[in-house]
Amino acid sequence: MKACTLYRIAAVLLLLFALGHTVGFRQSGPKWGVDTLLASMRSIHFDVQGFSRSYWDFFVGFGLFVTVFLLLAAVLAWQLGGLPAESLGHIRGIAWALALCFIAVTVLSWRYFFAVPIVFSTVITVCLVAASWLSSKPI
Numbered sequence: 001m002k003a004c005t006l007y008r009i010a011a012v013l014l015l016l017f018a019l020g021h022t023v024g025f026r027q028s029g030p031k032w033g034v035d036t037l038l039a040s041m042r043s044i045h046f047d048v049q050g051f052s053r054s055y056w057d058f059f060v061g062f063g064l065f066v067t068v069f070l071l072l073a074a075v076l077a078w079q080l081g082g083l084p085a086e087s088l089g090h091i092r093g094i095a096w097a098l099a100l101c102f103i104a105v106t107v108l109s110w111r112y113f114f115a116v117p118i119v120f121s122t123v124i125t126v127c128l129v130a131a132s133w134l135s136s137k138p139i
Contacts, residue, residue, distance in 0.1 A: 003080075003134040006127045007081030011077035017124065076094075089135060096136075102125040
């Protein structure tokens, strides 16, 4: 498989990952028994550098940060997939940085999350590492 194809696959998966994360990260199930905790996160406010915030604000804010970075990664992967092989060879540092970033995301997913983010991050990582490897080879 060519590096450009792997980057494009990763880009589509990243877009789906971002969409799923955005829709799902604020949801909870009644069986989890966290309704009281979530109500507390929403209702208790404190002042931070002149702003009234709650832990829910931080939770939502950081969750949306993740979405933004997943979208950036999707755009970057798509752009890498559109470059000629010679150009990819010149920017291998960027390609490997993205791949290493997703190795870390995969480790964090395995440590802290569940099946869906583990599968998405693992497949994206495999695509990005393989594409980086292929694009680092001399033409």
